[in-house]
Amino acid sequence: MCKLCMQHAACLENRKCMRKTSCIFNETLHAQIEEPTLIILIINKSCSEIINLIVSRMPQQLDVIQKLSAHRGKVWSVNWHPSGKVFASCGEDKTIRIYNQEKDAWVMQAVLSDGHTRTIRDIAFSNCGMFLASASFDATVSIWDKKAGTYECNSTLEGHENEVKSVAWSVSGQFLATCSRDKSVWIWDITANCEEFDCAAVLNLHTQDVKKVVWHPLEDILASSSYDNTIKIYKEDPSDNDWTCTATLTSHSSTVWGITFDKTGKRIASCSDDCTVKIWQQYEVGNAEGISTPDNEPVWKCVCTLSGFHDRSIYDISWCKLTGLIATACGDDHIRIFKEADNSTKNEPIFDLETKILAHKQDVNAVKWNPVIPGLLLSTSDDGDIKIWKFNNL
């Protein structure tokens, strides 16, 4: 417990995750705070109030570049084209909107409105950049291609029983993954030129609603997260082409809304309705740490929990492959950016809150870092807006 304020034992336990704020609780470091007024201010304040106070004194690091308000109703998701020069958004108004960068501004180039009969929950560009997949509450997935110059819907994938929540293309371009409230994850095998999508696997391993599917950045390994509070990892067995679940990650105490790999694919960050972010580390078979790998498959361990930062459910998380920054989209209308500390280690990582900003008028639903331009971030919200942000402190 802090000998100064005598009441923030909980914060001290989390000190590892709150290095920036911990100096206030750590007696020996109190002297380093140059402003005596700050110490007076923090006495008798709750943990979250102190974090807010400190954040309000940080320099502004995240600037909004542009706001786009074309959607009607909730904007559920947004995703970058691999070129980093185009992005697509989707939402409650059953449309997909494509934006291009023209000189200094992002301009809407197309509206795709004839693909789905209900909310479009998620969209993703293929790694080749030629195709766009959209997942809808109408239980279907549409594949759009740009062969003729404009996006046209040339395939509709049916199979899920109800709302499709997420869609993702594998890095090799060979597979597409989808997931649904029907508790299943589907893997579709893609033939050359994306002409046909054959069902390669139906994975019924979650016990509830599956919220998100995300592929490994370098290999055809899939991760899914669910309302059943777990994350699962899947891999294809090369001997018989069967997809199997190789790991189940349990530690969250409520729905896991989002998952994101780091650039190496050896770490996952997850965000949940339990208001925490967790960092998971992969340990290979025969790892130097001596962590047992019972099924001859890598195991994943939760090595860091960021708690006390978010006030409501966290709906999305994005780990920048260029800068290593982690952004979160929260139901308290804020975006937060976390950065790995200099003294962080593989087995005991430390992440600092770099900035926190009131980003939207309602829940923030999605955040996505640009794959090419460092520090460029997209966000979407229930308030109907898409915002483009620039993080200045790279």
Next chain:
Amino acid sequence: MELENINPNIFKKSDERPVSESEKNENTVDPIDSREVFDLIRNINDPEHPLTLEELHVLEESRVEVDNEKSFIRILFTPTIPHCSMATLIGLSIRVKLLRSLPPRFKISVQITPGTHSSENAINKQLADKERISASLENSTLLEVVNQCIARSNR
């Protein structure tokens, strides 16, 4: 359809809210308070009986918590029997009515009064999942049932 609770207890409805002099003044800001929120939802109909949620004591003003400053509202509702299969529908109706009536800045939490339902946690989790709520409101059959429950409270 067979009624689950054939003979529910019926309670007296509360009186109309008295209007104070300051509330008549157009220049005074009237913050949204618990009585105002309660008035929005108390006349929602029970899906099984021709009675309101107030008359069945599913909703009580004392279980409506409003923090106008922080834009936060919490409603606790009490199913008439602990195995009530209509609890999710009742919670959904309350949520939908509030979503349609209140400014969007409000964060609304609708939960079961602790200890009054056998599947309390599962229902609370479902009612807190905004994605499921959004999806269920695109289901025309369900939406019709919800609209029927809400209809009288709109008058």
